[in-house]
Amino acid sequence: MSLPTSVRPSLLDEAAKIQDKAYAPYSNFRVGAAIRTTSGAIYTGVNVENAAYPEGTCAEAGAIAAMVLGGETEIAEVAVIGDSDEPVPPCGGCRQKIREFAGPEVQVSMMSRTGKVLTMTVGELLPGAFTPDHMD
Structure with a gap:
């Protein structure tokens, strides 16, 4: 569970860049997410x-909805940043x-928020995820 060499810092940068745009007036806990699809789009x-x-x-x-609106349905990589001293999972x-x-x-x-990944x-x-295969 360490930072593999294949992680592209630019995806984390994209998530961090938009985090401040979150609308979080109640919790003040802002989260930004970025998805790279198999086509390379973010x-x-x-x-x-x-x-x-x-x-x-x-x-x-929100990122998944934007991806689907963009006509894509295959995620290749995900990055998430939250207002915490420790990495925040989805x-x-x-x-x-x-x-x-x-x-x-x-x-x-x-x-x-401190850069720990x-x-x-x-x-x-x-x-043990429920997947579309279970619908067959």
Whole structure:
């Protein structure tokens, strides 16, 4: 679970660049996410809170929605940054959303506000995932 050489810092940079655009007036916990697709395109998202908790949207979900809107459905790499001294993993729901579009070997790099990075695979983050194969 260390930073592999294949992680491209630019994806973490993209997540960090947009983190301040998050709408988090209630928690003040801003999250930025960036997804690289198999075509090489990058899609980003931020968390958007709502006074009627839990009706907000996670950063990862926003990036996935942008990816689908862009006509793509295959994630090659994910980066997430949150307002924490430790790397922040995607919530359980977002792990499932990521798994819908990414194989278990896809890397998810998580970065703290201090620059600490933890990289895990989707399979490590969500073992035993419910996948489209279960729908057959």
